[in-house]
Amino acid sequence: MMGTMNFLQAINLALKEEMHRDEKVFILGEDVGRRGGVFLATEGLYEEFGDRVLDTPLTESAIAGVGIGAAMYGMRPVAEMQFADFMLPAVNQIVSEAAKIRYRSNNDFHVPMTIRAPYGGGVHGALYHSQSLEAMFNSIPGLKVVIPSSPYDAKGLLKAAIRDEDPVLFFEHKRAYRLLKGDVPEEDYVIPIGKANVVREGDDVTVITYGLCTHYAQQAAAALEKEDISTHVLDLRTVYPMDREAIVEAAKKTGKVLLVTDDNKEGSVLSEVAAIIAEECLFDLDSPIQRLAAPDVPAMPYASPLEKYYMVTKDKVESAIRDLAQF
Amino acid sequence: MHKHERAGLQKDDLLYMYRTMLTARKIDERLWLLNRAGKIPFVISCQGHEAMQVGAGMALERGKDYLLPYYRDLALVVHFGMTIEDIMMSNFAKEQDINSGGRQMPGHYGSKKLGIVTGSSPVTTQVVHAAGYALAGKMEGKDFVCLTSFGEGSSNQGDFHEAANFAGVHRLPVIFFCENNHYAISTPLDRQLSCANVSDRAKGYGMHGETIDGNDPIAVYTAVKAAVERGRNGEGPSLIEAVSYRLTPHSSDDNESTYREADEVTEAKGRDSITTFAQYLKELGFFTDEDEQAMHDEIQAAIDEATDAAEAAKYASPESALLHVYDQ
Numbered sequence: 004m005m006g007t008m009n010f011l012q013a014i015n016l017a018l019k020e021e022m023h024r025d026e027k028v029f030i031l032g033e034d035v036g037r038r039g040g041v042f043l044a045t046e047g048l049y050e051e052f053g054d055r056v057l058d059t060p061l062t063e064s065a066i067a068g069v070g071i072g073a074a075m076y077g078m079r080p081v082a083e084m085q086f087a088d089f090m091l092p093a094v095n096q097i098v099s100e101a102a103k104i105r106y107r108s109n110n111d112f113h114v115p116m117t118i119r120a121p122y123g124g125g126v127h128g129a130l131y132h133s134q135s136l137e138a139m140f141n142s143i144p145g146l147k148v149v150i151p152s153s154p155y156d157a158k159g160l161l162k163a164a165i166r167d168e169d170p171v172l173f174f175e176h177k178r179a180y181r182l183l184k185g186d187v188p189e190e191d192y193v194i195p196i197g198k199a200n201v202v203r204e205g206d207d208v209t210v211i212t213y214g215l216c217t218h219y220a221q222q223a224a225a226a227l228e229k230e231d232i233s234t235h236v237l238d239l240r241t242v243y244p245m246d247r248e249a250i251v252e253a254a255k256k257t258g259k260v261l262l263v264t265d266d267n268k269e270g271s272v273l274s275e276v277a278a279i280i281a282e283e284c285l286f287d288l289d290s291p292i293q294r295l296a297a298p299d300v301p302a303m304p305y306a307s308p309l310e311k312y313y314m315v316t317k318d319k320v321e322s323a324i325r326d327l328a329q330f
Numbered sequence: 331m332h333k334h335e336r337a338g339l340q341k342d343d344l345l346y347m348y349r350t351m352l353t354a355r356k357i358d359e360r361l362w363l364l365n366r367a368g369k370i371p372f373v374i375s376c377q378g379h380e381a382m383q384v385g386a387g388m389a390l391e392r393g394k395d396y397l398l399p400y401y402r403d404l405a406l407v408v409h410f411g412m413t414i415e416d417i418m419m420s421n422f423a424k425e426q427d428i429n430s431g432g433r434q435m436p437g438h439y440g441s442k443k444l445g446i447v448t449g450s451s452p453v454t455t456q457v458v459h460a461a462g463y464a465l466a467g468k469m470e471g472k473d474f475v476c477l478t479s480f481g482e483g484s485s486n487q488g489d490f491h492e493a494a495n496f497a498g499v500h501r502l503p504v505i506f507f508c509e510n511n512h513y514a515i516s517t518p519l520d521r522q523l524s525c526a527n528v529s530d531r532a533k534g535y536g537m538h539g540e541t542i543d544g545n546d547p548i549a550v551y552t553a554v555k556a557a558v559e560r561g562r563n564g565e566g567p568s569l570i571e572a573v574s575y576r577l578t579p580h581s582s583d584d585n586e587s588t589y590r591e592a593d594e595v596t597e598a599k600g601r602d603s604i605t606t607f608a609q610y611l612k613e614l615g616f617f618t619d620e621d622e623q624a625m626h627d628e629i630q631a632a633i634d635e636a637t638d639a640a641e642a643a644k645y646a647s648p649e650s651a652l653l654h655v656y657d658q
């Protein structure tokens with residue numbers, strides 16, 4: 004059975020199915036219960052699962068830390084950070100604790116916890132409701148960082164994250180919530196964490212990206228078909244640890260690589276993608292690696308024209324692909 | 331009626347308590363010697379905390395309740411089942427270190443089978459995990475309690491507040507056990523708190539708070555026992571503050587002469603529970619000078635043996651540093 008649903012509904016369905024499948028799964032976060040979350044990702048779950056959907060105080064470090072404790076005990080907490088921006092008070096718990104517990108205990112303890120967080124801009128969220136935080140966590144061995152790009156992927160990857168034996172940060176683009184719609188099977192499936200996905204085959208230019216930008220890349224690629232530009236698109240799906248093999252293969256496929264993120268450019272996860280390509284297949288390239296990203300300013304401004312200027316869009320991706328095709 | 335009788339403790343309990351306190355003290359003294367002899371890189375001491383730790387530990391049920399300790403808790407983890415050899419393996423950072431296989435500094439306790447939850451160096455992070463364990467227990471309908479300990483300096487961390495409030499709101503069976511030794515490295519109590527007691531903060535979290543003499547293991551036992559009962563009865567968390575004094579420098583790398591007077595330490599040693607509790611036992615006729623000597627000798631022999639074993643034991647292979655990042 005297939006149903007067409009948006010990204011948010013796919014998240015909600017994954018949570019619901021996992022809570023039915025495994026009674027150790029529970030949700031904790033701010034306003035996740037009766038309110039169903041400020042974006043409604045947990046809508047209806049409190050009614051169905053009662054206290055397994057726990058409204059916490061306004062307390063990010065405890066949301067992470069209580070989740071860690073419960074996970075070490077043997078539960079499978081799914082913590083919601085209301086916005087990725089507000090994860091910063093929990094970073095110590097995530098980086099010093101969740102990421103290191105298996106290693107520091109020599110495999111005696113582990114933390115099967117998922118932390119979901121809406122990220123990204125384009126919804127008039129301004130500086131503190133628009134940030135992309137994945138780069139901050141993409142050199143933390145012990146963590147996994149997953150960013151889905153479609154409703155189908157959102158469901159399959161979230162289920163994989165919940166079943167994973169290690170802590171997974173699961174970033175959901177908040178603009179994707181209602182913008183992206185697609186077919187999502189009603190039945191159970193998981194998408195493996197750590198594997199990238201070719202979402203479009205092409206011969207002229209390779210785009211490597213993730214999250215909502217995958218959608219823009221696909222739109223741009225479709226538009227460029229008319230100009231006889233054939234675009235290969237690789238969706239990283241997991242930004243940490245990265246699928247090196249898939250990156251190298253995609254880069255070699257066309258020899259021209261465009262990396263796209265809606266995070267700011269310096270030190271973004273793309274820098275690691277560029278390094279992998281430089282290490283593994285520099286001589287297969289026909290042009291310098293290009294990066295398309297947000298400007299290096301502290302965060303996204305509020306006013307519409309400024310926000311629009313900041314955002315990566317389908318048009319920006321399209322012209323970057325065109326430039327590279329002509330190189 | 332003697333105070334131990336009011337607490338429901340028997341002669342054997344008291345002798346066990348003293349033996350555990352003394353074991354911790356003597357291990358600790360050995361660790362300093364090993365450090366000064368250049369054999370182990372670092373010591374973080376328990377001296378001055380033995381009575382409060384054993385008193386608190388005795389109020390818990392081993393095999394059922396959980397401990398989320400901090401680096402000073404040598405006596406507490408010995409009570410919870412860590413052997414002298416375990417402690418030595420950890421201090422020599424050998425493969426047989428049950429906490430971490432030699433990965434962590436000593437004092438970073440953790441053993442799933444003993445119910446001791448792994449801890450780290452950034453202070454007070456474990457306090458939040460205690461609320462997580464307790465929440466899981468509540469969800470699963472279990473009646474265990476979680477005791478988590480920390481210093482008075484660490485009670486100023488945000489994680490203390492977040493954990494205490496969370497446990498208060500959700501009525502979780504957590505015992506927040508503050509080991510107040512008057513110093514956080516060099517910083518004295520009056521530069522850490524502007525209220526009289528750490529336990530004064532309990533009110534702000536809607537929980538029971540109490541400050542007790544940390545040199546009296548029976549008083550600590552009584553207070554923690556009551557907290558355990560409240561926890562098991564669904565009456566939520568407690569904040570128990572035991573007050574004593576840190577009898578050694580903060581760690582083997584600290585120089586305390588820059589911030590406290592030798593007289594102050596000497597005076598505190600006059601209240602050392604290792605002496606005063608032995609005295610209590612002798613006054614009761616439970617313990618003679620000969621018993622005391624025999625106990626010292628026996629523990630010393632075990633420490634000698636464990637030291638030799640740990641020194642001779644092998645390190646984990648260097649390449650094993652790559653293991654256990656993720657599930658394999």
Ligand SMILES: Cc1ncc(C[n+]2csc(CCOP(=O)(O)OP(=O)(O)O)c2C)c(N)n1
Binds near residue numbers: 451485576
């Ligand atoms: C977050 C953090 N900040 C600083 C330190 C360094 N540090 C280690 S122990 C300590 C003092 C702790 O004092 P207290 O909480 O009173 O415990 P005590 O050592 O006295 O038992 C400090 C500052 C640390 N480990 N973690």
Ligand SMILES: [Mg+2]
Binds near residue numbers: 483
């Ligand atoms: Mg202190």
